[in-house]
Amino acid sequence: MIRLDQVSFSYTDEQVSRPAVQDLSFTLEAGQMVVLLGPNGSGKSTLAWLIKGRLLPGKGKVIVDGLNTLDKNQRRQVQNLVGLVGPVPDHQFISNLVADDVAFGPQNLGLERAEINRRVDAALKMVSMEDYAQYPPYLLSGGQKQRVCLAGVLAMQPRYLILDEATSMLDPAGRQQVLEILAKLRQERKIGILLITQNLEEALLADRVAIMHQGRIAIDLPFRELAASPDLLKEYGMEEPPLLHMASLLKKHGLLPNHCFPDSLDQVVKALC
Amino acid sequence: MESAAHRWDARSKITAVVGLSISIIAASHWLQAAAAGLVILILLVLSCISWRYYLSNLHLLLILAAITSLLQLLVVPGRVIYTLAGVTLTWEGLLAGSWLLFRITGVLLLAAWLTFTTKPGELTAGLERLLAPLQFIRFPVQELVMIMTLSLRFLPLLAEEAQQIQRAQLIRGVNWSKGSLKQKGRYVVAFIVPLLRLSLQRAEDLAEAMENRGYQAGITRTRLYAQPLSRSDWVLIAVTGIVLMAQLL
Incomplete structure (x- = not known):
């Protein structure tokens, strides 16, 4: 389990100190998917880096499976347990060949070559990119690139996965592909997933939705509870996704039962017919 | 083939x-x-x-x-x-x-x-093994080969950035084929400065990506080839x- 206890962190230079995260407490369990929403500058990426052990809390502590990121020896293990995928795929490629790029992480773990090859094959298959192993990454589409980045992290077999706006630069089809992979990872590998996004529609698959505001977790609720409170969303500058807005209108007019939270248009049609 | x-x-x-x-x-x-x-x-x-x-x-x-x-x-x-x-x-x-x-x-x-x-990966791995004896005199072979790998990775990235800057300049009315030598000199500066800035930014991004995937200078990495x-x-x-x-x- 990932646990943040009363964590604070500020970006400082010689003149100013800007608090990015303040007294933040948060948990993520293995096999759980939490969507983290919030406007730019609310501290979402800082939170991701604190969990990954790339930033250290000024106050409080970050514990990942019992390992404290403040401990230098334990931090290295934490960094291997937590995989982080960033928003721009082009900035995450290290090698000139998809297979070599996916192998980069396992190579750093010092694994046997046969094991590395096995992990590379499995990771590429997981993201349906096995046919592109010998391609240069820059020849791939945006969605394919992001899937390769995901494979690069999965090949390290992390227990937790953080996607920091990893779907923000993708078209709807590419975004859908990544979300389907995440659902599969969660079910089959019991990986704990923290999906940082600006898009509430991606929260449909999540167990919980957290909203960050000015460096704090302002809301941490199961998705259904949040979806049932559109005013709460508006309060934090979030727009209700069109599908949920339609569902709430249908409920208001008694056309849809109150317990129904559709995650696709097909479900709405089914409920109506 | x-x-x-x-x-x-x-x-x-x-x-x-x-x-x-x-x-x-x-x-x-x-x-x-x-x-x-x-x-x-x-x-x-x-x-x-x-x-x-x-x-x-x-x-x-x-x-x-x-x-x-x-x-x-x-x-x-x-x-x-x-x-x-x-x-x-x-x-x-x-x-x-x-x-x-x-x-x-x-x-x-x-x-x-x-x-x-x-393949680029095979090339750098081959060079690493050929230069391996130099490690005995504490020559940083692994680091040198990593620099080579990253340089190869950087070439298409730099070409892409250069194209983007050129397009951005074209939209703002820069015409490389016209103007005096002094004007062309200004265009070159306006091209090189953002390219350098972007290159440094990309280098930082790349370093972050490498660290995110467990790379640290001096670690023992498995040779792929x-x-x-x-x-x-x-x-x-x-x-x-x-x-x-x-x-x-």
């Missing part, structure tokens, strides 16, 4: 390229040059890559080599072949020019052969050695 040349280990290919390049540059007799040239020709045939592909990728460099050779033809004094408008062509110039063209073409073809038949040399690799090294030895005779 996977040819015999593609299957050879990068170490034997790098050895062959370095050895044959030295041979062709150091050759003082036509027989020595012919031996090196013949081996290069065989290597090109074994790569199963069409001549057209080699030429299309090298044509600019070959034109440059031809111009350099032509200058030799014009400036080397000796027995006159022909004089036209004050320019004298000599037999010695012709010989020197031909030698130079032969040598440059040979080296360029070898370099192209190596890069066309070897580390198979033992095969019999055909040894044959290639031996042939290179023979050609190199022939230069001493």
Whole structure:
């Protein structure tokens, strides 16, 4: 389990100190998917880096499976347990060949070559990119690139996965592909997933939705509870996704039962017919 | 297509390229040059890559080599072949020019052969293993090879950034083909400064991505391409050695 206890962190230079995260407490369990929403500058990426052990809390502590990121020896293990995928795929490629790029992480773990090859094959298959192993990454589409980045992290077999706006630069089809992979990872590998996004529609698959505001977790609720409170969303500058807005209108007019939270248009049609 | 040349280990290919390049540059007799040239020709045939592909990728460099050779033809004094408008062509110039063209073409073809038949990862891994003995004198071989890998990664990225800056300038009315020399100088500065800034930003992004995937300077990394040399690799090294030895005779 990932646990943040009363964590604070500020970006400082010689003149100013800007608090990015303040007294933040948060948990993520293995096999759980939490969507983290919030406007730019609310501290979402800082939170991701604190969990990954790339930033250290000024106050409080970050514990990942019992390992404290403040401990230098334990931090290295934490960094291997937590995989982080960033928003721009082009900035995450290290090698000139998809297979070599996916192998980069396992190579750093010092694994046997046969094991590395096995992990590379499995990771590429997981993201349906096995046919592109010998391609240069820059020849791939945006969605394919992001899937390769995901494979690069999965090949390290992390227990937790953080996607920091990893779907923000993708078209709807590419975004859908990544979300389907995440659902599969969660079910089959019991990986704990923290999906940082600006898009509430991606929260449909999540167990919980957290909203960050000015460096704090302002809301941490199961998705259904949040979806049932559109005013709460508006309060934090979030727009209700069109599908949920339609569902709430249908409920208001008694056309849809109150317990129904559709995650696709097909479900709405089914409920109506 | 996977040819015999593609299957050879990068170490034997790098050895062959370095050895044959030295041979062709150091050759003082036509027989020595012919031996090196013949081996290069065989290597090109074994790569199963069409001549057209080699030429299309090298044509600019070959034109440059031809111009350099032509200058030799014009400036080397000796027995006159022909004089036209004050320019004298000599037999010695012709010989020197031909030698130079032969040598440059040979080296360029070898370099192209190596890069066309070897994956970038194999190339850097081969170099790492060849330079491994230097680690005993604390030479940072792994770091050097990582720099090479990243440089190879950076080339398409830089080209893309350069294109983007050029497009952005074009939209803002920059026309490279018009304007005074001073104006063109300004355009160059306006092009280079953002390119440098973006390059530094990309370098930082890359460092972050590497650290995110567990890279740290000095860690023991698994070599991805580390198979033992095969019999055909040894044959290639031996042939290179023979050609190199022939230069001493």
